Amino acid sequence: MRVLIDSRWDADTGIGKLYREVMARAPAYISPTFVQSGMGLGNLLTPLMLARQIRMHNDADVFYSPSFMPPLYSRIPVVFTIHDLMHLFYYTRWHRLYYQQVIARLAAKADRIITVSQFSKGQLVDLLGIDERLITVVYNGVDDRYRANGDIYESDAPYFLYVGNRRKNKNLPAMLTAFARAAVPLDFQFFLTGNSDGETAVLVEQLGIGNRVRFLGHVPEENLPALYRGAHATLFVSLMEGFGLPIVESMAAGTPVLTSTAGPLPEVAGGAALCVDPHDIGAIAHGMEVLATDSDRHGQLKAAGLDRAAQFTWADTAARTWEVITDKRRK
Structure with a gap:
């Protein structure tokens, strides 16, 4: 399976840690390709850039991102992770509007959304109006x-x-x-x-x-x-x-x-x-x-x-994440 991955999140952060652990345990049948862009992670044009990257990689079977920025549009299934909704509470009014009017609308078009707790899943449903059937909870692990x-x-x-x-x-x-x-x-x-x-x-x-x-x-x-x-x-x-x-x-x-x-x-x-x-x-x-x-x-x-x-391992996190990415039973 050919998976296009937003690797820009590979850094010394919590999201970067998740990304590295998941990538280190990619199944043997995965053929990864990576987004080629120097665009900053918080750039408001990221959804458009990702849509163009998907169009350029015309042999990809699915797109995956370890964080909250989805593409503006996509011809292939989209799977991405929303870790929390902190932008709605602890950032600026503009962050809140962007999350509500852009991220929420694009998230609703995704094939699957991963989040890291039942609490975050509840927030995605209640605050962004995302169909709970699209959301899978995958806990983080510990090294x-x-x-x-x-x-x-x-x-x-x-x-x-x-x-x-x-x-x-x-x-x-x-x-x-x-x-x-x-x-x-x-x-x-x-x-x-x-x-x-x-x-x-x-x-x-x-x-x-x-x-x-x-x-x-x-x-x-x-x-x-x-x-x-x-x-x-x-x-x-x-x-x-x-x-x-x-x-x-x-x-x-x-x-x-x-x-x-x-x-x-x-x-x-x-x-x-x-x-x-x-x-x-x-x-x-x-x-x-x-x-x-x-x-x-x-x-x-x-x-x-x-x-x-002992109940939290990166092996379990990675296995469940790849199950979601490669799931053929999509909407």
Whole structure:
């Protein structure tokens, strides 16, 4: 089968990770060709460019993209992934209009849409009006390098870990505020990936926790497993996600997780994480206190997390993705 693939998403991002894992496990009967374009990923003309690419590759049997930009039109079946609908909530008005008036209309023409959680599927149906019969849920996986046996990051103090960016949906200010209020031993640190930025740095100083917060800068993926293993717990109390990969990465490493009751996070956690209201600073702080002081609860969450993380593998993700791409039973 000849599959035309939008390979522009091959990068050090969550979508790039999915792309690489799926491509690394392509069935032997797949003959891939790739979109040839230097157009930026967020370019509004991407649907038109992809339509032209499909027309140029006249021997392709199906088009696949690991992310949300579909072609404007296509003579062959189209399969693509919509990870979340963050553009409708946390981006500009123009992003929202583009998603509603362009992406939603084009998505309805696709032969199959993949999404990464039942929550995201529900949003696609309810907010974009996409026929649920077009949507298949395929969970993300977790790399074997995150499993519990491996190097451990050495720190001179216990630390909570946050892995992610600083977008509003990540709820980082609430986590930092809760950390400042939590009745946890004062030697506990708050480690977060990425460099210090103005807004976060000001908040940290206002909260009086400048000596307890450490910005780790860019952390290469190969160093993340040890960082998770060294943490006392991982904090991922987001307002909204499509999936929440740090939850299963941390669980696989044997580190308990404090996460949110919002979006798909309880679905992904599967009862193996401590879930709190992301809008309630007191609840977030109490969650930190439990993880820092209740050794029995900490141990229970560690064991439950290991079991839960074992259910998420990239081999399964790739196999299910290729099943959807190559499915002959199309609309």
